Amino acid sequence: MSQKVLLNATAINIILHRLACQLIENHKDFSNTVLIGLQPRGKYLANRLAEMLKTEYNIKNLQLGHLDITFYRDDFRRGDKIHEANTTEINFIVEDKKVVFIDDVLYTGRSIRAALTAIQSFGRPNEIELLTLIDRRFSRHLPIQPNYRGRQVDAINEEKVKVNWKENEGEDAVYLINS
Amino acid sequence: MSELSVNHLLGIKYLQEKDIQLIFETADHFKEVINRPIKKVPSLRDITIANLFFENSTRTKLSFELAEKRLSADVINFSAGQSSVKKGETLIDTVNNILSMKVDMVVMRHPNPGASVFLSKHVSANIINAGDGAHEHPTQALLDSYSIRERLGDVAGKNVVIVGDILHSRVALSNIYALKLQGANVMVCGPKTLLPKHIDKLGVKVETNLLKALQWCDVANMLRVQNERMEISYFPSTREYTQQFGVNKALLDSLDKEITIMHPGPINRGVEITSDVADSKQAIILDQVQNGVAVRMAVIYLLASKIKQ
Numbered sequence A: 001m002s003q004k005v006l007l008n009a010t011a012i013n014i015i016l017h018r019l020a021c022q023l024i025e026n027h028k029d030f031s032n033t034v035l036i037g038l039q040p041r042g043k044y045l046a047n048r049l050a051e052m053l054k055t056e057y058n059i060k061n062l063q064l065g066h067l068d069i070t071f072y073r074d075d076f077r078r079g080d081k082i083h084e085a086n087t088t089e090i091n092f093i094v095e096d097k098k099v100v101f102i103d104d105v106l107y108t109g110r111s112i113r114a115a116l117t118a119i120q121s122f123g124r125p126n127e128i129e130l131l132t133l134i135d136r137r138f139s140r141h142l143p144i145q146p147n148y149r150g151r152q153v154d155a156i157n158e159e160k161v162k163v164n165w166k167e168n169e170g171e172d173a174v175y176l177i178n179s
Numbered sequence B: 001m002s003e004l005s006v007n008h009l010l011g012i013k014y015l016q017e018k019d020i021q022l023i024f025e026t027a028d029h030f031k032e033v034i035n036r037p038i039k040k041v042p043s044l045r046d047i048t049i050a051n052l053f054f055e056n057s058t059r060t061k062l063s064f065e066l067a068e069k070r071l072s073a074d075v076i077n078f079s080a081g082q083s084s085v086k087k088g089e090t091l092i093d094t095v096n097n098i099l100s101m102k103v104d105m106v107v108m109r110h111p112n113p114g115a116s117v118f119l120s121k122h123v124s125a126n127i128i129n130a131g132d133g134a135h136e137h138p139t140q141a142l143l144d145s146y147s148i149r150e151r152l153g154d155v156a157g158k159n160v161v162i163v164g165d166i167l168h169s170r171v172a173l174s175n176i177y178a179l180k181l182q183g184a185n186v187m188v189c190g191p192k193t194l195l196p197k198h199i200d201k202l203g204v205k206v207e208t209n210l211l212k213a214l215q216w217c218d219v220a221n222m223l224r225v226q227n228e229r230m231e232i233s234y235f236p237s238t239r240e241y242t243q244q245f246g247v248n249k250a251l252l253d254s255l256d257k258e259i260t261i262m263h264p265g266p267i268n269r270g271v272e273i274t275s276d277v278a279d280s281k282q283a284i285i286l287d288q289v290q291n292g293v294a295v296r297m298a299v300i301y302l303l304a305s306k307i308k309q
Helices: A009-027 A042-055 A110-122 B017-033 B059-070 B091-099 B115-120 B138-152 B170-181 B210-216 B238-245 B249-253 B285-304
Strands: A002-007 A033-038 A063-067 A098-106 A127-137 A148-154 A159-164 A173-178 B048-053 B074-079 B105-110 B126-132 B159-163 B185-189 B205-207 B219-222 B260-262
Touching: A002 A009, A002 A148, A009 A042, A009 A098, A009 A127, A009 A148, A009 A173, A033 A042, A033 A110, A042 A063, A042 A098, A042 A127, A063 A110, A098 A110, A098 A159, A110 A127, A127 A159, B017 B138, B017 B170, B017 B285, B048 B059, B048 B091, B059 B074, B059 B105, B059 B126, B059 B138, B059 B285, B074 B091, B091 B105, B091 B115, B105 B115, B105 B285, B115 B126, B126 B138, B126 B285, B138 B170, B138 B219, B138 B260, B138 B285, B159 B170, B159 B210, B170 B185, B185 B210, B205 B210, B210 B249, B260 B285
Parallel strands: A033 A063, A033 A098, A098 A127, A127 A148, B048 B074, B048 B105, B105 B126, B159 B185, B159 B219, B185 B205, B219 B260
Antiparallel strands: A002 A173, A159 A173
């Protein structure tokens, strides 16, 4: 197995600031916008962006939630892997809101498809956008594209893109792993 | 996610402690789901479940059906009273006919102990025992333990007394297995005639004095007197039973602590417990009902994950 660093901590920090600024350009004071981190790994990116927007860009009353999509996946009973459910925390109304889905890696698009179904259980958003740190180009199974992307990566299917966060892996880094 | 160690839920006796924890963790997620504005998930949209009730049931049947529908399963219902069972058809024939309709899972209540075990050996579908005679009622025991965990934080180390008709109760046996497996201390309390001989061999304390039992416990699980299962009289009168084994507010107030009151339903108000107890904050009877749907969703979901395409 070999691995290559795609992004180090400094590069990630620069990208997070750029993504935060892009969100502010489109959502102003976030009074009608909510951020939803997709479980399990999108929540770290969502938490980090929300914290940055609050402390460094002075956004008040930012609403952040976490959405688990396990029960909405289209691969239940297909394959050996059993997906572990995570916590959903959405303590606000999404009806008529602009919702920004946040995930670390956009690959086949199936997780986002599941998230689009899952969020309907909480109401009908006015608009849904997608923000991802890594966009794996050329690997989509569904017609889904991000509105905000940190870095576009061309990787073959045997390769894995792994995003590490200080909060759970002790470092901020993105690796391309060839197994 | 780890998976259940069993392919059927025939009784708590067949489960391991880690199975119960997995069911509870999964139920936690489903409890959140059933409190959403839209309470349905699409996980089981390609699964068909048959609810075979060879014995009357209201709440268990409703709870299973709701759980199945909230998981998007297709559901067919069967009641023995309106079926060919009355014409002499055997259990295997009845079930095989239903399975020919491409049913993936069977939820069965049957008056005979061991009926679900028997069925699991003869059909390929996953079986969930929804009560077999006076033997086991595993999902009731799971939801009871789940409700205790929710109210008291943990089941391990808690003192739980099961009060009433232990002899005829499938809830009691499943509860004893489930509570013991999770490390609770269990006592049974009731008239001597309604306590099975050698029940202490299951590792439970036995008490015939309700006040002493309540002084000992953190949780009292009050069972219904199952008159329909009694061929002879086990106590002189309902009035006398209530005086000795009924819980009322005055009795609870006389204790130096607040205990949690449970009841699997249906309640005979004024017999096992009085209305002021059933409707008090100490009672978690309606929580049990709500938790029943989440726990059954978890059991069905986890068993369905074993049905490969």
